[in-house]
Amino acid sequence: MMMNNQTFNMPLKDRLLNLLAREPSNKKFKAMTLGLLIPAMAIGIFLFLWSIGASQVKTSLGVLPGPVKVYEQSLALYDEHTAEREKEEKFYDRIEKRIDKAIAQGKPEEKIDKMRSRKYTGKETFLDQIFTSLVTVLTGFIIATLIAIPLGIIIGMSNTLYQAFNPIIQLFKPVSPLAWLPLVTMVVSAVYVTNDPMFSKSFLNSAITVTLCCLWPTIINTAVGVSGVSKDLINVSKVLQLGWFTKTIKIILPSSIPMMFTGMRLSLGIGWMVLIAAEMLAQNPGLGKFVWDEFQNGSSNSLARIMVAVLMIGFIGFLLDRSMLLMQKAVSWDKNAVLR
Secondary structure, three states, rough: OOHHHHOOOHHHHHHHHHHHHHHHHHHHHHHHHHHHHHHHHHHHHHHHHHHHHOOOEEEEEEEOHHHHHHHHHHHOOOOOHHHEEEEEEEEHHHHHHHHHHHHHHHOOOHHHHHHHHHHHHHOOOOHHHHHHHHHHHHHHHHHHHHHHHHHHHHHHOOOOHHHHHHHHHHHHHHHHHHHHHHHHHHHHHHHHHOOOOOHHHHHHHHHHHHHHHHHHHHHHHHHHHHHHHOOHHHHHHHHHOOOOHHHHHHHOOOOOOHHHHHHHHHHHHHHHHHHHHHHHHHHOOOEEEEEEEHHHHHOOOOOHHHHHHHHHHHHHHHHHHHHHHHHHHHHHOOOOOOOO
16 A cells, blocks of 8 residues: 555654554455455355255156246346236226226216226236235234233243143144144134225235234243342332332333333244245135236246246345344343344
């Protein structure tokens, strides 16, 4: 590195001090470069091994797709989504023209309202199915969180309740979602009977199954976090004669937030994995149904499309986990929490 005249003419002592002052920024730049370079190299090696290995595997539908084929199908799926949205737009344009014509002809209001109520019934695209899966998993996760956190707090604050609920939690925690789904399907079919449903039964079946599987990690970790609150803090609340609600808000919740978010992260990850299997069986129009339909389709592009879905499922799961970590850092008292 060349020095300018001013730096060259500086005394040796000043030059050393200047170099030491710049050292932290240099270390930060080096760490950032390595943080980007190492993952990029790992991804490159993975793609190379995938490309080589896939060409050696032959199935009944042809050779296992490599990265290039998967990329081509991802573009094709996006083009299909764009074409479907254009069809939808043209459909509603035709409806508007018919409505205008009916109004000009003085047709009855009932007939015009019936025309307005018509909905586009085109097929779900890949992007639509991603959105459906996200809505389903977040619905189940939010319901589970609203139940699990208050229950975990109550259990964690009482040793008697902890001993009472622990066997029940340990009994239902390892139950597979595939075991819950038939029960949920029968209950929803028996209870949710209406001529004008707000939600489809397939959506409810998937969301409730996700809820049942998301409950246990959050309950357990919240209870452990609450029961592990420092005794000194509890004694302080007694000295200050804080009420149950004030003690919970001011002391219990802030102290147990890290464990709560650990449980919520585990629950969201489990819920996302559970959802795919639930959608396959419940035929909820999400990513699980997309994978199942492509498997049943058996076309030459099916394997590549399934691989696109697999990569998307993994990528969305990663984003959901990162989002939970960012939320934890935002609400936690420990602002130096490292994202891992």
